[in-house]
Amino acid sequence: MHEEIVFCKGGGCTAKLGPGMLSSVLQKLPKGVDPQLLVGFDSSDDAAVYQLTDDLAVVQTLDFFPPMVDDPYTFGQIAAANALSDIYAMGGQVKTALNIVCFPEKMDLNILGEIMRGGNEKVQEAGGVLVGGHSIADSDVKYGLSVMGTIHPDKIYKNNACQEGDQLLLTKPLGVGIVCTAQRVGESSTKAMELAIRSMTTLNKYAAEIIGRYQVHACTDVTGFGFLGHLQEMLGDDLGAEIDSLQVPYIPEAVHYVNEFFLTAAAQRNRNHVGDRVDFQKVPFAMEEILFDPQTSGGLLVSLPPKDAELALHEIKALGIPCGIVGTVTQKDDKRMIVR
Amino acid sequence: MKQTLDARGKVCPIPVIETKKLLATLQEGDTVEVAVDNFIAIQNLSKMAVQKHIEVSSEKQDENHYLVTLTVTKASSNEKTEKTVCIPDSRIDKTVVVLSSDKMGEGDEKLGRTLMKGFIYALTEQDHLPETILLYNNGAKLSVEGADSLADFKLLESQGVEILTCGTCLNHYGLTEKLGVGSVTNMYVIVEKQIQATKIVKP
Numbered sequence: 001m002h003e004e005i006v007f008c009k010g011g012g013c014t015a016k017l018g019p020g021m022l023s024s025v026l027q028k029l030p031k032g033v034d035p036q037l038l039v040g041f042d043s044s045d046d047a048a049v050y051q052l053t054d055d056l057a058v059v060q061t062l063d064f065f066p067p068m069v070d071d072p073y074t075f076g077q078i079a080a081a082n083a084l085s086d087i088y089a090m091g092g093q094v095k096t097a098l099n100i101v102c103f104p105e106k107m108d109l110n111i112l113g114e115i116m117r118g119g120n121e122k123v124q125e126a127g128g129v130l131v132g133g134h135s136i137a138d139s140d141v142k143y144g145l146s147v148m149g150t151i152h153p154d155k156i157y158k159n160n161a162c163q164e165g166d167q168l169l170l171t172k173p174l175g176v177g178i179v180c181t182a183q184r185v186g187e188s189s190t191k192a193m194e195l196a197i198r199s200m201t202t203l204n205k206y207a208a209e210i211i212g213r214y215q216v217h218a219c220t221d222v223t224g225f226g227f228l229g230h231l232q233e234m235l236g237d238d239l240g241a242e243i244d245s246l247q248v249p250y251i252p253e254a255v256h257y258v259n260e261f262f263l264t265a266a267a268q269r270n271r272n273h274v275g276d277r278v279d280f281q282k283v284p285f286a287m288e289e290i291l292f293d294p295q296t297s298g299g300l301l302v303s304l305p306p307k308d309a310e311l312a313l314h315e316i317k318a319l320g321i322p323c324g325i326v327g328t329v330t331q332k333d334d335k336r337m338i339v340r
Numbered sequence: 341m342k343q344t345l346d347a348r349g350k351v352c353p354i355p356v357i358e359t360k361k362l363l364a365t366l367q368e369g370d371t372v373e374v375a376v377d378n379f380i381a382i383q384n385l386s387k388m389a390v391q392k393h394i395e396v397s398s399e400k401q402d403e404n405h406y407l408v409t410l411t412v413t414k415a416s417s418n419e420k421t422e423k424t425v426c427i428p429d430s431r432i433d434k435t436v437v438v439l440s441s442d443k444m445g446e447g448d449e450k451l452g453r454t455l456m457k458g459f460i461y462a463l464t465e466q467d468h469l470p471e472t473i474l475l476y477n478n479g480a481k482l483s484v485e486g487a488d489s490l491a492d493f494k495l496l497e498s499q500g501v502e503i504l505t506c507g508t509c510l511n512h513y514g515l516t517e518k519l520g521v522g523s524v525t526n527m528y529v530i531v532e533k534q535i536q537a538t539k540i541v542k543p
Binding site for chain 1: 351352353354356357360378380381383384387388391491494495497498499500502522523
């Protein structure tokens, strides 16, 4: 029997390897020693930064994954927005991008054309230029970008330099992984999927431009490890956080989908990784799952002083995507992430 | 009665969804034995079991083969029976709460506001939550930023309650930019929700 080729089997950042698995492998690799390398993989940061001159460094990142939506053009846009996001999370500007493509030989090439059209549009919107790529014949579709950007060496956003008393700003709604999973089993509403796609195709460029005008202590983008996984990285080994779950922006339908038990493996891996560092206090089960949900092309999570956070939030709200100040960085010695 | 389900080779959430469908056909004391091929699937099945008050245990057969046993208990089957007796289809129970004022009842205004705040708080404590809350005219002032009950509305929304505020009203009071919870709605929806409601609660 001939097996039908399925475009969307459930991808995006739910397809990422678990954080625990990854770190056990990376630990065994020798760390690169080069004084010009400002950020490498030892810091679990979003992208690598290499200094060229006193006032110029390059930012490099790579991201690709299988489709999480049925429409190839939309998938191309999302995959590109997701890959470009790492440059913005570092505070950089996008310059060039290379396509990474895996595509079955028997599949209609027009589909690939649509994927690349969507990707290219996002690179252009980012102010960058697509300069080449590499394609492999594979059993499943995968697409993404390798992106190069520039940054001033003194203006890199660290992902783990939060300060006590900072507020945590999240610029996109959570729950896109859950909504895409519901879509895959044929249960998601058009409205939920529309908001998920609008969020995933929105470049973090606009939020990054806004926070650039404020005093950012730390910044990352929320992707495969979920909100709490990325928050844990941000807090490092010293700090804790208090999260107000009522302020967390999310796609409303995600609550229903969790209550229907559309539970992904990736969210559970994130839960296992964060472990007992999170302390849920009377939080509904659905909200727990939303906070562990892997995000594809998720928003920026920014740690900044309270006054700056308020003003930045006000500006980011005008972008029209659900966002919010979701919590506070708490004192040293209490490493817990308390969610109320 | 004991049912079996082989969910090996299937990716989450499929094992959980198939198990859930099978459980829905069972009675108190029945068990389902689900075969899965990874530990994460056991954890996801266990999360569902805890939410549904179902007893769960698991056992490793060999590498990539685990058996998860779920037993329908009295608590879980009660939950189901109660639903089937009173609410054959949960969507048929459409309770709509209509808040057309920021005050509850006639009389002293300050008292009216305090009562309304108390009403919304008490709503969050109910076992059976309404499907929808409609806010219009002065009621639209309850769901905006800075409103006393905003946190309560957000809690209700996080538990699946749909919160709809009249767009014309927000606009009239200059509050369009300030909506703090739920979404904006129009008169067609306000009428439709009330016509289709099985019960309307209007304090």
